[in-house]
Amino acid sequence: MKTTHVTLSSPSPVTLGTWPTPVEPLPRLAAALGLGQHDLLIKRDDLTGLGGGGNKVRKLEWTVGAAIADGADTLVTTGAPQSNHARLTAAAAARLGIRSVLVFPAAGGRSQSGNLVLDGLLGAHVVWSDAADRAALDAAAAAVCAHLSEQGARPALIPFGGSSAVGALGYVRCGEELSEQVPDLERAVVALGSGGTMAGLVASLGPDRVLGVDTGALDDPLPVVAAFVADLLPEPVRPEQLQMRSDQVGSGYGNLTEAVKSALTVAARTEGIILDPIYTGRAMAGLIAAVEDGSIRPGRTTVFVHTGGLPGLFGHQAAVAYGENSVISGL
Incomplete structure (x- = not known):
């Protein structure tokens, strides 16, 4: 199984939000x-x-749309523990009936408030990494995708911040x-x-x-x-x-x-x-x-x-x- 990396050749977006915003x-x-x-x-x-x-909903319509078209059944992304993007990636996965995995740096703190409460309610799996910087966190997310693929899943790696x-x-x-x-x-x-x-x-x-x-x-x-x-x-x-x-x-x-x-x-x-x-x-x-x-x-x-x-x-x-x-x- 492969990890999906979204490109500009991606197909049409999925609908996740309500448009236009006022x-x-x-x-x-x-x-x-x-x-x-x-x-x-x-x-x-x-x-x-x-x-x-x-704002991450607008981005996720396109990146997740590409992932779904490529057969993904799991969305993997990174961010700080209070990441808005991670919370909304989990929400997108819940809306679409697939799994989400959020890879966070442990050094960022595990406060069980704010976005982390919603991550839990949305059913996200959280992987705490000892990554000290962005490059190490990206590597940790890639390792999570590799592990999921070995288990028979089809993970899509959604970029940091959805950007x-x-x-x-x-x-x-x-x-x-x-x-x-x-x-x-x-x-x-x-x-x-x-x-x-x-x-x-x-x-x-x-x-x-x-x-x-x-x-x-x-x-x-x-x-x-x-x-x-x-x-x-x-x-x-x-x-x-x-x-x-x-x-x-x-x-x-x-x-x-x-x-x-x-x-x-x-x-x-x-x-x-x-x-x-x-x-x-x-x-x-x-x-x-x-x-x-x-x-x-x-x-x-x-x-x-x-x-x-x-x-x-x-x-x-x-x-x-x-x-x-x-x-x-x-x-």
Whole structure:
């Protein structure tokens, strides 16, 4: 038996989400940031439907579609223990009636909260690895696939974060939705993690209209994004043509910064929008910084792409503590 690696020659996607996701105005948040009442909108890709929602559903429609067409009966993927992608891979497998195996680094912690709770409810098998870096984790996942094949299974290895040129096709479609929903779109702001979400938006909307806010998931994300885009467009986009803010990473990927705390609070208290501390919180902090430095200006239409991730908040001890300490007692 073989391990399936998805390619651009893959067939049509499976249907996992609910499309198109809505676009909603954010007038109170816009006013709080110094923008006009109609300047700021939100694309609700936290409402994609499957397994708690989030941007990974769009990618999984394509990568899992290819795996199923190739005869897979088991989905294998990697990530951190609180991975949104891993949670939604497990949800996709449950929806399709097949098995999921999630390979996590043991050093990442085994907190039984947040996404890990949902992984268990969704029936995922978790393999804890002693991998110290991404390459070692990939090797561990390949070994799991080999073991499954020896047992007679047909495993498909779904890429880290669901990100590949194939997975990015889901965000080409998202860009097409945005073009129809917001014809005067000036800028889409999105978290930049494993690169596929931004790549698909760039391929659809162009590099001038997409601002990625680096979350620290990759050491050097722009070449990764550019490589995905090169597989989607006849004319490549150079890394230097891409727009990215790298000022919200702070001391590291998993750490909660003061700017992100402020972003979580203002989004929640002005619009009732809940963000997570790693991805959407950083993306909103980057949007706020862009307004403050004038790179996002009043009178132009900006869309914040909400990529989901709420369960991860409950697995992040610093974010939980911050929320508990923010409770307003009494009248």
